[in-house]
Amino acid sequence: MHRAQRRLLVPAAVAASIALALTGCGASNFGGDSGGEAASEEGPIKIGAVLDITGVGANLGVPEQNTLNMLAEQLNADGGIDGREVELIIKDNQSTEDGAAKATTQLIENDDVDLIIGSSRTGPSLAMRPLVEAAQVPTISVAANAAIVDGSEWVFKTAQNDLVVLERILDDAASKGYTKIALVRDATGFGEGIADIITELGEERGITLTATEAFEPSATDFTAQMTNIRAADADAVIIWGITPSAGLAQAAYVQLGVNKPVYQSHGVANDAFFEAAGPAADGVIAPMGRLLVADELSDDDPQKPVIDQFIADYSEEFGSSPSSFAGHAYDAWLVGTKALESAGTDPEALRDAIESTTDLVGISGIFTMTPENHSGLTADALIMALAEGGRWTLLEE
């Protein structure tokens, strides 16, 4: 009996896998060709995502992955988009530029996706840009640097622009009378150009940049950078990076007794920052979205219901609170699926629909995109938060 079953099973399995492989190839060849339009109006809508799930960006990518999986499940449970199921394909770029390029190519060539979300950080997002522009696939990045969408036709993003974040920091610094700022920045794409922006924005506020140090996001020892910053004689210091490195840098900063006020970027808008920085986090000021201070928002804040719902859903599903990066993924999904609902999967129509996003209330802010503005958030999307006792609190302005 057993043997007979097995005898049948093997050829059946082989046949089935060959059949699967054949149909799989056939479908993707069809989809890849220009004649795929008719086919792509039926069957599932395919959304690809390229995220930093392993490597130095894992603190960003993992909650983003959770969020997208959760939202796709919710959407399909509600009947999908126009009755079509949504198929989510998530790929790990391992926090590398070439990993992001490879994953993007696979999504375009093999999976024939209608929309791409990602990457989590600036470097990998910039690596994806020429590929999606050439293939004309609407793409929504969840990373920060404005260069990702500068003059782009097919790329959008949902994280607040670094320019706006720095404006908030420098405004705050100027209001406190600081004139000399030192910068310790991430050595990758996220920190690229930050020194220039500070120099430029600082000029009109009477602030000069006196010292710049860089660190790799994989770094664990910051003694060298902070020793130099201690010698730099600045009124305040900006640490610009993501967790955990920015948190470790903060710990080294306090440990070495630099003793100047610290601003950090929205790259630390998660609880993992407190894990890395420990008690050294106390007193840090950082501009970020409203998600992490949701319980302090006033009831008439238009974002409050959206944020509260998201926190409740996410906490129930994963047993921990979402980070700002989870929020960026939520917003990318929201912007993308709204556009898919109104325009379908034709690439040009979809891009135009994303470009006409108006007053869409998300987690990181209220989005209004235009053909010229593919970022969609203003400085209002940011609040100033203070690190206190292991959590972010809303700073009264």
Next chain:
Amino acid sequence: MIDFLQLTVAGLSQGSVYALLAVGLIATYTVRHVVNIAQGDYATLAGLGSISLVTAGLPLPVAILIALISVTLASVLIERLVISRVKNLTTLVSIILTLGVSTLLQAIMLLIWGAEAKRLPAFPGSDLTLGGVSIRSQELWMLGALVVVGGGVLLFYEKTRWGKALRASAEQPVAARIVGISPAAASVIAFAIAGFVGATAGVVSSPIYLSIWSGGLLLGLKGFVAAVLGGLVSFRAAIVGALLLGIIESYVAGYVASGWKDAVAFFILIIVLIIRPAGLVLRPNAVRV
């Protein structure tokens, strides 16, 4: 001057981690001529393991003890299941084999502990400032671990009969067997020692440098560079080399550019291999048993 001393302290504590890993590498090399690429993964494995145990509610010393024993056993298991099965084990084969083991260990760690870096609570003690130079108590623990564990292994190999017997079995396996030293037992003991020192490096450094699944390879390679400075056989030269490496890295990061930090070790490695392939202190056949 304060900056200089500050950088030196940071370099010494980082160097003590490299030194422990170098001791582990030499422990298996002198007995089995195995270059164990997975040596650094023992450190991350012990770090992550003890973090989980602490999270589960165990007191820190107990968690560390269990992690140290487990990783020591894991190293022995690797020796029994992989290393000892290979008939013609050359150094090159050992590198390829243990690279495979390292990749496997990393995959397992990624699956169990996830992609994010984790931190072990700091050991008891308070930070101090000496003349403007701030010293973390954990850095003293790291240096202390090097003195106790690294020094212990060094004395064991160089001063005790057992340690000398281990080395004998590597130099003259047949003769060693005739006088009653089992090469298989010698190999197991060497891997147990390597596992224990690697795990020690992992638990003492985790409170400052964190533990992440992918961190072992680079750590192991830094230890390897230090071990090469000692010609892969001298514990003393490797320990001194590791401390120097840590300090030089720290100076380069402070005075030149932090981006060059990780390149320093490999620059040194290239120079040493070109000029003195047998290491900085020993003549090629200087090992005496």
